[in-house]
Every structure is written in structure tokens, then in C-alpha cells.
Amino acid sequence: MKSRYVKNADFKGSGEMRNIRKNSINKRQQLSSKIISGTNQIIVFINLFSILFYGFRLENLIVILISAVLFYIERKNLPEVVLFVLAYPLSWLFFIPLKNEEIEDFFNIPLPPEIRLNIDETVKSVLPVKTIIIIGDTTEKKAVTQKLVTYVTHGIDVEENMKYLRMLQKDPHMDIALYAGQAFEDIENYFEEQIAKSRNINDIESCLTIYNYLRTGIPKGVVRQDLENLLRAKMENVSNRLPEYYEIMYYLEKDENYFLKGYEVTKEPRLLKKYLLEKLRKREYNIVKAYLSETTRKLICEN
Missing domain, CATH: 1.25.40 (Serine Threonine Protein Phosphatase 5, Tetratricopeptide repeat)
Incomplete structure (x- = not known):
């Protein structure tokens, strides 16, 4: 099988195409989320007026279940769906932004409301990455994600920082999960581009680039085997x-x-x-x- 690293393949082109596809998918997902949210809000208001004027009927229960399904499709969070149903007919409050963040952030905090973590901003800036992942808000988690990309591409604690990125990719907040997914794309594109540029260079820097890329766990199967073979060949000259x-x-x-x-x-x-x-x-x-x-x-x- 012909290695993707034997010749200087169009890494830049393939990387750009992946980014375009990723951005297109993200835009479609965001548009779809807005449409579902808007539609559901209208349904909630109509059902609320129906209950006020005609009383609670079987049809209203069916509409509530439909709204709950739409809410789950948008949020992908079962506990929030339960709260959505229990709070009915006040569920329209779920669509109102809270302090420039979606109200879903409030329900994702695993602490009772009476317990507040009032952490000074100067302290937050030096908190460990894992702590930010647990208690940070959306903005802080995005900033940490970008830092993790920098650490990985510079070969700093690659395995540990990739573990943190995978944790962020499973974050219940859609924006964080998408942002972490894009971080994986950025890391892959960076290493592929650097490997393509240094394919004919046999020095320790080019070897470290392949070594750090392998440590990310991103390359799989035949691609990984090709990279290992390329690294072994380069190491003979180091x-x-x-x-x-x-x-x-x-x-x-x-x-x-x-x-x-x-x-x-x-x-x-x-x-x-x-x-x-x-x-x-x-x-x-x-x-x-x-x-x-x-x-x-x-x-x-x-x-």
C-alpha cells in the first residue's frame, strides 16, 4: 500500500477542505439548533395559551411530550429534559439567555444553588487545567482548549493534554464540544503539514514532530504504521x-x-x-x- 507520507501529498489542500467541511457542518448545526429552539418556543407559548383558555386536555400532554423531544434533540441532555417537563408551562424560561450564556449552563453545574464558588479572576488564570475543565465557564473552557492545542503542538505533556481535550469533547455544552472537536482538527492539520514540510529532512526536530503526533493517538491503522516506519528511517540519521x-x-x-x-x-x-x-x-x-x-x-x- 502506498504511504500517504512517501510523497509530498496535498496536506494543505486536504486540511483546508476538512476545515471548510467542519465549518459548514458547524454552521448547519447552529442553524438547525436555532430553528428547533424557535419552533419549540412557539409551540410552548401556543400550548400555554391553550391551557389557559381551554384547560388542560390530552392534546396538551401530547404537545408537551413533543416539546420535550425537540428540547432533547437540541440539548442532548436528559436531566435538562426532565427539568423542562417538570417546569412546564414555565418552560419558555429555558429559552432566555442568562448572563450572556444559555440557561443550560446553570443546570449543568453539579453544585446546589446555595453553594457559590466566588473565585477571583487572577486566581482563575493560574488554576490547573483540570480544575478549569470542571468549574470553568464557557469562555474559560474555550481558552483552556486553545492552550491545550498549543501545548500539544509544542510536545508538552502530549498524552495528558490530549486526555483533557477528550474530556472537553464530551462536555454537555454543545459549543465546548464543537470547539474541542475543532481542536483535534487543528492538531491533526498542524502535524500533517509539518511532517510534509520536513519529509526530506533527517534531524531531531523532524523526528520529534512525528513522535509527538504519534503520542496524540490521532493516527490510526495504516497511517500510524507508515509514520512509525518513517520515524525509524529518520532515526538512523540522528x-x-x-x-x-x-x-x-x-x-x-x-x-x-x-x-x-x-x-x-x-x-x-x-x-x-x-x-x-x-x-x-x-x-x-x-x-x-x-x-x-x-x-x-x-x-x-x-x-
Whole structure:
């Protein structure tokens, strides 16, 4: 099978087409959501007037169920649908924005109304990403999503930050979920473009680009295999005096002895730390004990 990375394929073109399709889908979804919301609001008002003038009848119950179905199609949130039905005929309040956010945000906060988290804005700016994902509002979550894209494309804690992006992709707020989905597209497009540009360059930077892309978990199947083969070929021309060389080789071969060899060659402490942690994970305590000293103890216990 011909590799998508053997030749300089039209990555930019394919990336742009995906973005166009994604934006088109997003616009259609937003338009569809507005139409459903507007239609449902009209239905609620008509049903409300019918109840006021003619009393509650079986037809009104059927209309309530129809409204509940439309509300679920729009929000995809069963607890909100239950609240929508219980609050009837005051459910028209659900369509009124609250402090520039949809009222659905209020119901998605897993805290009773009497408990308020009054966090100063300066404190919020330095909160851990995971905390923002849990207690942040829509604007803060979008800002964190953009930061996560930057971290991943720069090779910073790739696996952990991708985990956070997947959490955001499951956020009950539609805007956040779509924003996180677009973040995945941006990451994929960035790495594919960089790999295409550096396909004929055999240096550690081009290897790290492929390495970090593989760590995202985005490439699958044949594409992933092609990338691994390309990375192995490039690594043959990279100096083994660099600590990154041994990290990449461990990733490809899953042999922790690369860490030990790397430490012996480069004297990079983090390689010894990774080697000892792997041995601890495998419960090979005798090997760990042989390397234990005051220095290595501190090294293993560092965050």
C-alpha cells in the first residue's frame, strides 16, 4: 500500500477542505439548533395559551411530550429534559439567555444553588487545567482548549493534554464540544503539514514532530504504521548523543534499556529516572536497588 507520507501529498489542500467541511457542518448545526429552539418556543407559548383558555386536555400532554423531544434533540441532555417537563408551562424560561450564556449552563453545574464558588479572576488564570475543565465557564473552557492545542503542538505533556481535550469533547455544552472537536482538527492539520514540510529532512526536530503526533493517538491503522516506519528511517540519521534519541527509541521499541543506555551516554538525569520508574512498574526491585543512592532517590521522588 502506498504511504500517504512517501510523497509530498496535498496536506494543505486536504486540511483546508476538512476545515471548510467542519465549518459548514458547524454552521448547519447552529442553524438547525436555532430553528428547533424557535419552533419549540412557539409551540410552548401556543400550548400555554391553550391551557389557559381551554384547560388542560390530552392534546396538551401530547404537545408537551413533543416539546420535550425537540428540547432533547437540541440539548442532548436528559436531566435538562426532565427539568423542562417538570417546569412546564414555565418552560419558555429555558429559552432566555442568562448572563450572556444559555440557561443550560446553570443546570449543568453539579453544585446546589446555595453553594457559590466566588473565585477571583487572577486566581482563575493560574488554576490547573483540570480544575478549569470542571468549574470553568464557557469562555474559560474555550481558552483552556486553545492552550491545550498549543501545548500539544509544542510536545508538552502530549498524552495528558490530549486526555483533557477528550474530556472537553464530551462536555454537555454543545459549543465546548464543537470547539474541542475543532481542536483535534487543528492538531491533526498542524502535524500533517509539518511532517510534509520536513519529509526530506533527517534531524531531531523532524523526528520529534512525528513522535509527538504519534503520542496524540490521532493516527490510526495504516497511517500510524507508515509514520512509525518513517520515524525509524529518520532515526538512523540522528545523533545518539541527544537524550531525545533514546526517548523516541523507547517509544518505538518499548525497551526501557534505551533509557539506561541514554543515561550512560548523555548523563541526562531524566533518562535514569524513566528507566528506574519502568523497573519499579515491572517490580524488578533488585535492579532498582542496585542504582539506589541519595541522588537517585531524590530523582525518582521528584514531581
